Amino acid sequence: MADPLRDRARRATGWRLRMNGDARPHYVICGSDPLAYWVVRSLLATETPAGQVRVTLVVPERRRSDGPDGRDLDGVQVIIAARLDEATFRRAGLAGADGLALLHQDDVGNMHAALCAQEVEPRLRLVVRMFNTSLANGVRQLFPDSAVLSDASMAAPAFVAAALGEVAPTHFRHGGRTLYVARRTDVRPTDVICGLAVTTDPASTRLLPAEDATADVVLAEATGQRPGTELAARRLVRARRRRQPVTVLLRAVRSFATRKIGVAVLLLLGVIALLGWLNSRASGVDWAEALYLTLVTTLSGQDPDVNKPAAAQVMQVVLNLAGLALIPLITAVVVDGVVNARLALHAGRIQPARTGHVVVVGLGNIGTRVMAQLHDFGVEVVAIDKDPDARGAALAHRLGVPLIVGDAGLEETLRAASVDTCQALVVVSTDDGTNLRAALNARSLDADLRVVLRLFDGDFAERIQKAFGIGISRSVSYLAAPSFVAALLDRAVIATIPVGRHALLVTEVPVVAGSALDGRPLAAVSRPGEVRLLAYARAGQKTDWTADPRMMISAGDRLTVVARRAGLSALLRETTPVPPEPAGAPVPRQPEE
Known part of the structure; x- marks a missing residue:
């Protein structure tokens, strides 16, 4: 059985042998949508101690949409295949590759492709895109060195936070602390861990500024005393269901029956009202008695009287006829309204008035x-x-x-x-x-x-x-791509923080013996605009959130950082030693003096 830890160590040190003698890491990406585009683009921008990674993209012959899917990017080997089977994976050079990403929007299809890939390369870092995350445990049992990710699950909190007016949806627990993203004005100064971004200028967002105090978006510790909690609670209260009964009733009445039946009912009621008024004038009674006599005469046809004047007898006969027409119309309105209401509710056309939703x-x-x-x-x-x-x-x-x-x-x-x-x-x-x-x-x-x-x-x-x-x-793909790339490169991403159209990664990076940072002070880790050190931990010890920047870094130490993608790639180069040249590699020629 493959040993995931051993393979992970080999990939981290960069000395995994390749049949073609190319020491650069090789990754195979299967996908044909914007997520594949951003994953490929991020991989091409990744520098490793062995050099820039090689990317092979497997796509179907026809594009799913007009948007880019990565096949037009420079430096990508494109394999066109109708199916993801063993023959396709062998053509893509999967044997000996460092990782495979299956990014199609087909859970069952990705599972089948993973089984085929395992036949070609048993010891393979596998990253699978799945909407149904309940299948994740099954995939991990079949493929021990794998990661199952859902781009929808990753990006949805950012849309929810934006809809509710929150700055970012991110909260996570690490090193015994629960951290969250907030505006500086919504947290206590003592709870601020570091500044993340300056967003006061909508046209230009500055990430990880050198002057921490200038950042209005910060990473803070949740201590149970958050000033912004009451504001968020009020926002949610305003967003709860609030109905307007009168408006709802008017909408229901208006949509209850068809237009023709409604017009017929209104005209008939108008005729009855006019005849009732004339009857009251002829009988010499007040309006209340006239209303009673009109309704009784219309609905029941009672009280015939041959001694009445001819005009009153004519009006009584007309009212009786109107009553005969009114009963079927009322029945038609009820039946038509019930049928229309059921059809409209099924199609979603009738909606009660809402506010704050x-x-x-x-x-x-x-x-x-x-x-x-x-x-x-x-x-x-x-x-x-x-x-x-x-x-x-x-x-x-x-x-x-x-x-x-x-x-x-x-x-x-x-x-x-x-x-x-x-x-x-x-x-x-x-x-x-x-x-x-x-x-x-x-x-x-x-x-x-x-x-x-x-x-x-x-x-x-x-x-x-x-x-x-x-x-x-x-952009869902832009927000999710860093996590897919990090999983493919076997990096421990703790959280992804969306800031506008940018993304910051919170990750823990181990320091390998012989790397550039081995023996240097902690102050060398942070770089304005690229990387910010959050915490530091020696092997076997607890995480230190207030470490002295002058403390020296040793092999085996773990650095918790928040970084942009380019900054994280640079940090990984400094925490990983340069791999030895493979056997038989040509020796660079020295210049003549």
Whole structure:
């Protein structure tokens, strides 16, 4: 049986032998969507002690969408294959590779591909993308050196936090402390661990600034005394279900029957009212007695009197005829209303008036997660999707979340969801064009509406922000890619912190004997804008959160850092020794003097 720890050590030191003599790490990526693009792009930017990694991308012949999927990036070997089987993996050079990432949006297909890959390379670092995370334990039992990740689970908290107006959704426990991301004004100064970003200028976000006091977004310790807790609680209270009974009643009456039946009923009631008024004038009674006589005559036809004047007898006969027509109309209204109500509720067209809720557009992987998390927080949610059988439709019905079936780009669909009175609109469908139309139409209904928009293209998102003032945009693939890359490179990522369209990684890095940082002070770890040291731990000892920067680093020590992806790659080069040259490698020629 393969030993995951031994293989992990070999990959960390970089001396795993390769059949072609190339000492550079080799990774095979299988995917054809934006997540594959960002994973490949991040791997190409990763520097290891053995040099830049080699990436082989396996894609189907046809693109799933017009967006990039990594096959057009420079420096990538592309293998086009209809199936992920043993023959495909051998063509991709999986034998002897350092890792395989299966990133297709097909849980069963990824499982089958993993079994085929194991036949080609038993000792393989495997990273599998799965929506159904309950299968993770089964995958880990079959593949001991594997990681099962869900991009939807990783990115959903960022959308939820943006919808509720929170700065970031991240909270995690490490080294005996629970840490969370907040604005500096929402935490006590003694609880601040370090500054993360300066976001005062919307056009330019500065990450990990040199002057810690300038950062308005910080990483803080949860001590049970959080000033922002009351504010968050009030926000959630405002977001809970609040109904307007009169408006709900009017909407229900208006949508109860068809237009033609409603017009017929109104005309008949008008005729009865007119004849009742004429009857009261002829009989010389007050309005209360006239109303009583009119209703009795209309509904029962009682009290015939041959001694009445001819005009009164004519009006009584007409009222009796009107009564005969009124009863069937009332029956038709009831039957028609019940049928229409059931059809409308099934299609999501009838929605009671709401305020303070969150509208989620698109019940795919990410939309389903966002809807569920908002519901768990006690926030009322209304969902919109074109497909009545979307992935999250069944969960919406089970949670009691109203689902409106229709095009979110149309104004009537947004009105049916009461977008004009909601607190936030989260647009997370897979179509950038539909997302943009929904966001702009929603802004036309409420200019101050908080819109959380899913867009893949970062440059497009910035232009939309400047042109329309929609500043909260998220890319699911961009947010999740660092965790997939870290898992593929066998790095222990503790948390991923989204800041705007950027991502920071919290990870623990071991120091290997003979590396560049072995024997240097702790102050050499931090680099403004790239890496910030959070904690330090010697082998077998507890984590020290207040270590002296002058303390010397020794082999076996563990460094807990928050870093950007490029900064983390540079730190890993400094904590890992340069691997020896493989046997038979050519000796560099010395220049002549």
